[in-house]
Amino acid sequence: MEFFGKLLSINGNRISAELDDDIDAFKLSKLSSGKQPMIEVSISDGRTISVEQRGKIYALIGDISDWSGYMVEKETPQIMKWKYLTETGKDEFSLSNCSMTQAKEYISWLLDFCFEYDVPFKTRTWDLLPNDYSMQYRCLKHRRCCICGRHADIAHLQTVGMGRNRRQINHSGFFFMALCRIHHTEQHKIGVMTFLQRYHIKPIKLDADDRKQLRIGG
Incomplete structure (x- = not known):
């Protein structure tokens, strides 16, 4: 599972953050087999895809998933990426380390897809755009x-x-x-x-x- 949000404060090895979406604690507990969940913190360095860009992409894909009926954690990201690559002829890329330009182009394509097919935006997604x-x-x-x-x-x-x-x-x-x-x-x-x-x-x-x-x- 991936969550996006803003880093509020750092105190030694303790951090405080505000996420863009609520966390389903029960689902998180199931995925971690009831153990203390581990997290990975990534902070954008401005050269590769930013955390903000990645958050926008997954928010748009989440809305597309709700509209289409696919499970966002499984099918929708792969389907949308495949559709983007086949329609545009762009080279394969990873959302973990692609360039900011590649991410911007993918966001633009996702927006055009949502507008063309009248995909409804959540308020939070719209506010991110x-x-x-x-x-x-x-x-x-x-x-x-x-x-x-x-x-x-x-x-x-x-x-x-x-x-x-x-x-x-x-x-x-x-x-x-x-x-x-x-x-x-x-x-x-x-x-x-x-x-x-x-x-x-x-x-x-x-x-x-x-x-x-x-x-x-x-």
């Missing part, structure tokens, strides 16, 4: 709220006034983000800048080709 240009673009493409992952509409950073024809607006000067009805309503209620600061969102600007591909305005 990066709030960057690539993620914002995926949310716009798949119409998923960049805050909660629910079905979303396209939100403009600048307000389109009442009575104006959206099809006649030049969208080249707009920034975009995907928001569900609840968060879109909140954005209008509290104001754009307050909303962006509250959720730490960076809307993205799209060129003409991107807007055409995403079916956003003209």
